[in-house]
Amino acid sequence: MIYMINCSYKGRTSNSRYFLGLLEKEIKKYSDTECVVKNIKNIIVRGFDDFVEDIKGAEALVIGAPLYVDGLPAQVVKLLEMIMERCADEFPAIPVYVVSNLGFYEPQQIRPLFDIVKNWCDKIGTVYGGGIAVGAGPMVRIIQEKSLPAVLYRKVDQDFSKLAKAVEQGQAVENIYCSSAVPRGVYLKYAHKMFNKALRENK
Amino acid sequence: MKLIIHDLTEEQLKSSGLDTLPADTYRFVNSLEIDRYCIGCFGCWLKTPGRCIITDRFQQMGELIAQVDEVVIIAKETFGSYSSSVKNVLDRSISYVEPFFEIRNGEMHHKERYIKPLMFSAVFYGADITEAEEETSRRLVQANAVNLNGTIGFVKFMESPDMVKEVLA
Numbered sequence: 375m376i377y378m379i380n381c382s383y384k385g386r387t388s389n390s391r392y393f394l395g396l397l398e399k400e401i402k403k404y405s406d407t408e409c410v411v412k413n414i415k416n417i418i419v420r421g422f423d424d425f426v427e428d429i430k431g432a433e434a435l436v437i438g439a440p441l442y443v444d445g446l447p448a449q450v451v452k453l454l455e456m457i458m459e460r461c462a463d464e465f466p467a468i469p470v471y472v473v474s475n476l477g478f479y480e481p482q483q484i485r486p487l488f489d490i491v492k493n494w495c496d497k498i499g500t501v502y503g504g505g506i507a508v509g510a511g512p513m514v515r516i517i518q519e520k521s522l523p524a525v526l527y528r529k530v531d532q533d534f535s536k537l538a539k540a541v542e543q544g545q546a547v548e549n550i551y552c553s554s555a556v557p558r559g560v561y562l563k564y565a566h567k568m569f570n571k572a573l574r575e576n577k
Numbered sequence: 578m579k580l581i582i583h584d585l586t587e588e589q590l591k592s593s594g595l596d597t598l599p600a601d602t603y604r605f606v607n608s609l610e611i612d613r614y615c616i617g618c619f620g621c622w623l624k625t626p627g628r629c630i631i632t633d634r635f636q637q638m639g640e641l642i643a644q645v646d647e648v649v650i651i652a653k654e655t656f657g658s659y660s661s662s663v664k665n666v667l668d669r670s671i672s673y674v675e676p677f678f679e680i681r682n683g684e685m686h687h688k689e690r691y692i693k694p695l696m697f698s699a700v701f702y703g704a705d706i707t708e709a710e711e712e713t714s715r716r717l718v719q720a721n722a723v724n725l726n727g728t729i730g731f732v733k734f735m736e737s738p739d740m741v742k743e744v745l746a
């Protein structure tokens with residue numbers, strides 16, 4: 375079983391959940407390993423003990439988290455703290471992967487987030503398996519969901535496929551930084567149009 | 578005016594002497610009092626611009642930061658991040674900037690809401706800080722300073738918060 379955590383407080387509708395779904399779809403192409411997706415809120419608020427039990431039966435952990443203020447969202451730091459404080463000894467030595475997305479265009483801005491998860495893995499004695507960062511994540515989701523020409527997001531699909539193979543085989547990969555083929559200026563204009571529309575509607 | 582965002586208990590504030598800093602120069606935000614996480618709704622950008630939609634005492638963090646010249650973070654070193662409570666305050670502070678993007682030094686960042694200089698500094702404390710954690714923390718503080726369109730003041734590491742006051746002097 376592959377244990378995935380959707381770390382966005384937006385829950386089911388979040389981009390993090392969407393990108394975990396992409397990974398899950400790719401994993402299913404290679405194997406019939408079950409993927410379980412849980413919301414972080416349920417784990418840190420009331421289900422921590424269940425999480426600790428369940429993770430012992432997992433082959434890998436996948437943290438699906440957005441970039442918040444250049445790092446991990448606070449609720450994810452909280453989860454890492456809880457594991458460190460309460461059950462570091464019992465935590466299985468399984469590979470930990472990261473699926474992350476961000477609002478800015480350049481996926482490289484995710485770097486501290488990956489490093490924080492790696493540092494945590496080193497401290498609790500488990501293995502950092504690598505991560506994928508999707509630049510302009512909200513837009514990548516829209517162009518995929520609207521089935522715009524595949525050439526715009528072919529590279530994203532290829533990168534998720536690469537990570538899926540690694541997760542399925544329990545191997546580590548170099549961090550993957552992926553973007554769509556939509557130019558930065560186009561994304562910026564599109565995002566501004568959306569922000570202005572929302573501001574007008576909320577007046 | 579400096580704004581100190583910290584995760585210290587009353588006792589630690591006393592033993593470090595931070596509680597004696599002059600009130601006309603320092604304002605404090607105790608992150609241990611926060612209990613609601615950002616829900617990612619962008620309400621502070623698009624519904625009530627400048628204010629978080631969660632109506633607690635951290636609702637106006639953006640405005641508070643706009644009133645100071647320097648933000649100093651005092652946080653337990655947590656794998657290269659700030660502790661979860663301090664990070665929570667920062668996550669709840671994004672209304673300090675606009676949602677709109679601009680390109681600075683070849684990278685996308687947010688436009689300023691408040692056109693003013695801001696210095697951003699941090700002190701990380703903890704008993705067993707690794708080199709890798711230190712490097713990540715430095716990178717994180719640097720990224721924060723750039724994204725706030727501010728400048729970096731200092732980034733320090735120490736075993737205990739008791740030594741923090743010397744750094745601030």
Ligand SMILES: Cc1cc2nc3c(=O)[nH]c(=O)nc-3n(C[C@H](O)[C@H](O)[C@H](O)COP(=O)(O)O)c2cc1C
Binds near residue numbers: 382477
């Ligand atoms: C509190 C907060 C902080 C954010 N900080 C950043 C940031 O530092 N860099 C960035 O590129 N995007 C940032 N974003 C944008 C999110 O990463 C982006 O909207 C992402 O798609 C959200 O994913 P989700 O739907 O899974 O929550 C931030 C969003 C929020 C709500």
